[in-house]
Amino acid sequence: MKKLILSFFVLVGMLISFEDVIGQQTVLDGVFVNENTPSRKVIPYTNLRQADVMWSKRIWRRVDLRKKQNQVFYYPEEPAQGRKNLFDYIRQGILDDGTLTAYDPGTVVDPDDEFTRALTGVDVLKKMINETEVDIYDEYGDIIGTETVRDTLLATAIKFYEIKEEWFFEKQKSQLEVRIIGIKPVVEKEGPDGDPVLEDLFWIYFPEARFVFANSEVFNRINDAERRTYEDIFWKRQFESTIIKESNVYDRSISQYKTGLDALLEAEKIEEKIFNFEHDFWHY
Numbered sequence: 001m002k003k004l005i006l007s008f009f010v011l012v013g014m015l016i017s018f019e020d021v022i023g024q025q026t027v028l029d030g031v032f033v034n035e036n037t038p039s040r041k042v043i044p045y046t047n048l049r050q051a052d053v054m055w056s057k058r059i060w061r062r063v064d065l066r067k068k069q070n071q072v073f074y075y076p077e078e079p080a081q082g083r084k085n086l087f088d089y090i091r092q093g094i095l096d097d098g099t100l101t102a103y104d105p106g107t108v109v110d111p112d113d114e115f116t117r118a119l120t121g122v123d124v125l126k127k128m129i130n131e132t133e134v135d136i137y138d139e140y141g142d143i144i145g146t147e148t149v150r151d152t153l154l155a156t157a158i159k160f161y162e163i164k165e166e167w168f169f170e171k172q173k174s175q176l177e178v179r180i181i182g183i184k185p186v187v188e189k190e191g192p193d194g195d196p197v198l199e200d201l202f203w204i205y206f207p208e209a210r211f212v213f214a215n216s217e218v219f220n221r222i223n224d225a226e227r228r229t230y231e232d233i234f235w236k237r238q239f240e241s242t243i244i245k246e247s248n249v250y251d252r253s254i255s256q257y258k259t260g261l262d263a264l265l266e267a268e269k270i271e272e273k274i275f276n277f278e279h280d281f282w283h284y
Contacts, residue, residue, distance in 0.1 A: 058167075101119075169277065
């Protein structure tokens with residue numbers, strides 16, 4: 001009798017579980033199953049020989065997430081509708097999936113953008129914790145001490161992305177091309193005096209990140225049926241940026257010798273020089 005009762009409850013449990021599975025499989029949030037983005041593959045770079053590169057220039061850019069063209073990197077602030085912002089994909093690739101490697105950006109005095117030292121998961125977690133000192137008051141409103149408050153870094157704290165890229169003229173195709181080498185998120189934190197300060201988190205090697213970005217969906221303002229990926233955004237250069245440095249003998253950024261409007265004009269001058277380079281090769 002006990003075995004019969006036990007078998008009955010097991011059968012009921014199996015039926016309930018089966019109904020749950022069927023219910024989950026028959027619910028579709030949309031009119032079709034998204035098959036394109038999960039199965040996207042990275043388009044490989046064409047083989048490039050040093051002998052085929054006639055000219056090259058190293059460029060550093062800053063992508064300001066406050067600009068409308070760059071909102072695809074910032075939104076959604078929290079995962080929604082099967083999408084995440086760029087930093088959430090990067091964080092997942094580093095800490096959860098292990099598909100991305102973070103590299104030490106160095107310090108303000110001694111920056112390092114050559115991917116020389118890989119960071120561990122613990123190192124990355126330490127960078128994502130913001131510590132602030134908060135005053136403790138007694139019942140009379142007098143300060144009796146301080147307390148350290150630790151907050152986990154949110155994706156909304158990312159204000160900029162810096163991009164390191166290489167422009168080069170390839171003589172076999174007679175084309176001016178560009179390849180991104182690295183991406184660095186820059187976060188805004190509260191400084192010791194309470195004022196916001198910018199801090200470099202880490203560098204991501206872009207050729208490695210392409211395999212993650214190819215399956216990371218991005219919102220399309222015009223057509224929901226044609227969702228793009230972050231790989232498409234970078235490949236098609238669908239972002240707005242400002243040049244902050246070009247390779248030079250002093251190894252200095254524009255901000256070290258130009259300020260304000262002069263710095264912006266210098267960035268535009270470098271941009272124009274790059275795009276005019278290809279045209280100067282031809283005579284009509």
